[in-house]
Amino acid sequence: MSAILEARGLGRTLPGERPVVLVHDIDLTIEPGCFTAIVGPSGCGKSSLLYLLGLLDRPTAGELLFEGHEMSGLSGDERAQVRLEHLGFVFQFHFLLPEFSALENVMLPMRRLGRLDIDEAEARARALLAEMALDGKEGKTPDKLSGGERQRVAIARALANDPALILGDEPTGNLDSHNSARVVESLLSLAHDQGRAVACVTHDLAIAEQADVRIEMLDGRIEKIVDRRVGA
Ligand SMILES: Nc1ncnc2c1ncn2[C@@H]1O[C@H](COP(=O)(O)OP(=O)(O)OP(=O)(O)O)[C@@H](O)[C@H]1O
Ligand SMILES: [Mg+2]
Numbered sequence: 001m002s003a004i005l006e007a008r009g010l011g012r013t014l015p016g017e018r019p020v021v022l023v024h025d026i027d028l029t030i031e032p033g034c035f036t037a038i039v040g041p042s043g044c045g046k047s048s049l050l051y052l053l054g055l056l057d058r059p060t061a062g063e064l065l066f067e068g069h070e071m072s073g074l075s076g077d078e079r080a081q082v083r084l085e086h087l088g089f090v091f092q093f094h095f096l097l098p099e100f101s102a103l104e105n106v107m108l109p110m111r112r113l114g115r116l117d118i119d120e121a122e123a124r125a126r127a128l129l130a131e132m133a134l135d136g137k138e139g140k141t142p143d144k145l146s147g148g149e150r151q152r153v154a155i156a157r158a159l160a161n162d163p164a165l166i167l168g169d170e171p172t173g174n175l176d177s178h179n180s181a182r183v184v185e186s187l188l189s190l191a192h193d194q195g196r197a198v199a200c201v202t203h204d205l206a207i208a209e210q211a212d213v214r215i216e217m218l219d220g221r222i223e224k225i226v227d228r229r230v231g232a
Pocket of ligand 2: 046047048
């Protein structure tokens, strides 16, 4: 299967008198229909890698190909457009806008992209919230939702523009085990039932154990990749 994202010798070093190597020599592919977990001890570079994969930070070495296109030559605006059109993010803290309802939060990326008119965007946002079992919560602001509900709104928002790739950084880091299990179930379904590529940084064993591919990092490098897919 062709990769959605491919990193070749990808690295990021912070410049300075004493340069800091965040990640080094990363080779990986992220494929559709596959749930990838990125694991490793605190400080090993997981978030740094995710920011590179999500075009939120720029590599200082190597190549990053998104759907076969090299990303390094793109301007900041072009990278933002790729993020808006093709990527969805779910972080440990939901980053929902507090003054907007769940529905409005999910509609926002659609309005920004500008492909749907307001009625179409609303219908799509309602459908996405229903998919996340949030029917009836559309009008609530984030402070009126539980932690698990907020995180599911954040997933619905990540799906707003129908991204091929969903990236998560500790998406269950803030949740109790019950809510965490529901969020994991939703994320797995995005890969297995909807054919999206999902890659999550996690300390959560339940996620790491259910992942199709587990990328184990240590000291800014990939130490091991365990591929549990049939035929892998
Ligand atoms: N802006 C920065 N300046 C200096 N060092 C940094 C900076 N950002 C990250 N680091 C260092 O780079 C290393 C990797 O950080 P990163 O946040 O990627 O780790 P992580 O694996 O996500 O850790 P955690 O599991 O705790 O979230 C750490 O040692 C961190 O201290
Ligand atoms: Mg981190």
